[in-house]
Each structure stands twice: as C-alpha cells, then as structure tokens.
Amino acid sequence: ATEKYNGAKEKQEKLQKEISTIQDNVARGQQDLNKLRDGLGSMATAQYRSGGLDPSVQLFLSSDPDDYLDKASTLDQLSAQQVEGLKKIQDKQRELAQERAEATEKLKDLASTRTELGKKKQEVQGKLAEAQKLLNSLTAKEKQELADQQARADRSSAQRVELGGNAKGSGFAGAAFSAAQSQIGKPYVYGSTGPSSFDCSGLTSWAYAQAGVSIPRTSESQANIGTRIYSTSDLQVGDLVFFFNDIHHVGLYAGGGQILHAPRTGTVVRYESMSTIGGPFMFGVRV
Missing domain, CATH: 3.90.1720.10 (endopeptidase domain like (from Nostoc punctiforme))
Structure with a gap:
C-alpha cells in the first residue's frame, strides 16, 4: 500500500513540474506574441501618418491572421517583411493554443491523480489502523513474544x-x-x-x-x-x-x-x- 501511495505521489509531483514548465512557456510565448503584434501596430501607425492605412495592412492587423493568410489572393499585396511578420504571429498563436491544450489535459490528470493519492493514503492509514487493532488484541504473553522477536x-x-x-x-x-x-x-x-x-x-x-x-x-x-x-x-x-x-x-x-x-x-x-x-x-x- 505504501509503494502504491509513493507511485501516486511521484506522479503528482511530476505533473506539477510539467504543468509549471508549460505555464511558464505559455507566459513567455504570450509576451513574444504581444511584441510581434506591437511590431505590426507600429508598421500600421507609420503608414497612417504617411498618408493612409493600406487596406492590406488593415487585414494584416485582423484578430484572425489565420483566416487572412488563407486568402492567398491577398498575399501579393504584402511585402515579404509583412508576410513574414504575419506568419510568425500565426505560428506563435498555434504554438500557444497547443501548449494551453496540453496544460488543460495535464491539469485534468493532476486532479485525478490527487484523488488517487488521497485513496492510497487512506488505504495505508487503514492498514496501519488494522495492524494497531490486531496488536492491541494480543495477550500480554503474545506482546512480550513479539517484543522479544x-x-x-x-x-x-x-x-x-x-x-x-x-x-x-x-x-x-x-x-x-x-x-x-x-x-x-x-x-x-x-x-x-x-x-x-x-x-x-x-x-x-x-x-x-x-x-x-x-x-x-x-x-x-x-x-x-x-x-x-x-x-x-x-x-x-x-x-x-x-x-x-x-x-x-x-x-x-x-x-x-x-x-x-x-x-x-x-x-x-x-x-x-x-x-x-x-x-x-x-x-x-x-x-
């Protein structure tokens, strides 16, 4: 029972570390994504100040860059730099979505592991209580024999x-x-x-x-x-x-x-x- 408890406890600690790592990666990834978006915003601002915002850049700042990139007919309206910037945002968004999904699954696993850990702990404590009950039921002679052993x-x-x-x-x-x-x-x-x-x-x-x-x-x-x-x-x-x-x-x-x-x-x-x-x-x- 103790070794089963240890296994559940080890799994819990491992999951906690993995979740922490993923959450740190997501936080850093979100910062990178924000910087990429800030870069696009700066590009749009410069165009606006110079005489107007290019329609392609308006699409470029869309909240759904995946949809925009899928419209291949608009790619020829963008510079290579703009296309590269948008693809970086697209890749980063996909990466973050994948990591968030992974973290969600691991959090579910962690919750079930914690439940399992609680059951294993109760099993250990139950067996210890049974052993103590048996010990208490021994006669004085039996207790002495056990102590001698x-x-x-x-x-x-x-x-x-x-x-x-x-x-x-x-x-x-x-x-x-x-x-x-x-x-x-x-x-x-x-x-x-x-x-x-x-x-x-x-x-x-x-x-x-x-x-x-x-x-x-x-x-x-x-x-x-x-x-x-x-x-x-x-x-x-x-x-x-x-x-x-x-x-x-x-x-x-x-x-x-x-x-x-x-x-x-x-x-x-x-x-x-x-x-x-x-x-x-x-x-x-x-x-």
Missing part, C-alpha cells in the same frame, strides 16, 4: 554492524551502501525519503542519490533499471534486492545473505537476513 532482530542488526559492518561494495553501489549504513537506526515512516526517516524505496533512492545516481522513487520502478541478477550467489554489496511477487519491498544487499533496509512501520533502518523478510526474494538489480 523485535529485540532479537535489533541485536542481530547490531552484531552485523560490529562483525560485518566493514562490508564494502564497489563503484556507485558501494557508495550507496555506505550512505545507507550511515542511516542505521533511523525510523521507518511510510512515504518518507529521508534524511530523518525512510520507507523501503525511500532509503534506496536516497542512498543512490548520495552516490550521485538518480534512480526512480518506487520499488516497482527501481526493479526496471540496471541489470537483473537472479542468483543470490551473484549478488554484490550495494545491489538492489527485491522481495514479494508484486515487488513491493526493496533493500540493499549487504553480503552474507543479509540486506540493509527499512523494513516496515515500527522498525528502523537495519540489517536483516534475507530469510526472515517474510516474502520470497525475486531478484537483484545492479545499477
């Missing part, structure tokens, strides 16, 4: 830091892994990309960004980059590793059958054995 996982992570924390990868993967190591102990928060908290794909995208490599935001998108590795024996430190059939969880390979990841709500960034993730290993990706 969490403590063992934390100790395992700490031992991994002490005994194998010097694992090094090469190149960008090594740099990304080192960056992720610096975040051990930071809490898992859904939708978070650091540096104070992370979700699973937030950690991996942040870590690679520290290495100077931009990778997609969500686990599903991250699974479609680089070179896939299906055998765990071929994995190298810093490779992305994906779990579950729908690829909704990702971490960084830490060597020795361990990964460094942000597991889930209620946990922190830590090392963990790939065998205890709770879902099958699908493949790795070397960026």
Whole structure:
C-alpha cells in the first residue's frame, strides 16, 4: 500500500513540474506574441501618418491572421517583411493554443491523480489502523513474544554492524551502501525519503542519490533499471534486492545473505537476513 501511495505521489509531483514548465512557456510565448503584434501596430501607425492605412495592412492587423493568410489572393499585396511578420504571429498563436491544450489535459490528470493519492493514503492509514487493532488484541504473553522477536532482530542488526559492518561494495553501489549504513537506526515512516526517516524505496533512492545516481522513487520502478541478477550467489554489496511477487519491498544487499533496509512501520533502518523478510526474494538489480 505504501509503494502504491509513493507511485501516486511521484506522479503528482511530476505533473506539477510539467504543468509549471508549460505555464511558464505559455507566459513567455504570450509576451513574444504581444511584441510581434506591437511590431505590426507600429508598421500600421507609420503608414497612417504617411498618408493612409493600406487596406492590406488593415487585414494584416485582423484578430484572425489565420483566416487572412488563407486568402492567398491577398498575399501579393504584402511585402515579404509583412508576410513574414504575419506568419510568425500565426505560428506563435498555434504554438500557444497547443501548449494551453496540453496544460488543460495535464491539469485534468493532476486532479485525478490527487484523488488517487488521497485513496492510497487512506488505504495505508487503514492498514496501519488494522495492524494497531490486531496488536492491541494480543495477550500480554503474545506482546512480550513479539517484543522479544523485535529485540532479537535489533541485536542481530547490531552484531552485523560490529562483525560485518566493514562490508564494502564497489563503484556507485558501494557508495550507496555506505550512505545507507550511515542511516542505521533511523525510523521507518511510510512515504518518507529521508534524511530523518525512510520507507523501503525511500532509503534506496536516497542512498543512490548520495552516490550521485538518480534512480526512480518506487520499488516497482527501481526493479526496471540496471541489470537483473537472479542468483543470490551473484549478488554484490550495494545491489538492489527485491522481495514479494508484486515487488513491493526493496533493500540493499549487504553480503552474507543479509540486506540493509527499512523494513516496515515500527522498525528502523537495519540489517536483516534475507530469510526472515517474510516474502520470497525475486531478484537483484545492479545499477
């Protein structure tokens, strides 16, 4: 649910940037169009002062230059400079109309994406509420067993830091892994990309960004980059590793059958054995 939320959020941010760019282009284009029209106005003024306004220039200043240009029979009444000026206006008007239409479509898409984002957020919050309700229903003994299990996982992570924390990868993967190591102990928060908290794909995208490599935001998108590795024996430190059939969880390979990841709500960034993730290993990706 978190990764679906992340995907909707990423799409919203992308659309907002695209719309902003188009709107800036439209604003600049309108300024250019105004300048072209001002130039035509100056030409008409000069003609008027010199003894009258040429009928062709009156058409030239028409609010519908497309219609005027289509009247080929009048083109021979214009100078080459006038024809060029009018065509520039015509091209600019068409360009602006196209950009405005594109912005309108993207604004519609943005509205539906925002609605989708709200639904995904409710889904995440609903699942968290269900989990909390289940947790609250546990007996004291069950809660203690759960706490002991969490403590063992934390100790395992700490031992991994002490005994194998010097694992090094090469190149960008090594740099990304080192960056992720610096975040051990930071809490898992859904939708978070650091540096104070992370979700699973937030950690991996942040870590690679520290290495100077931009990778997609969500686990599903991250699974479609680089070179896939299906055998765990071929994995190298810093490779992305994906779990579950729908690829909704990702971490960084830490060597020795361990990964460094942000597991889930209620946990922190830590090392963990790939065998205890709770879902099958699908493949790795070397960026």
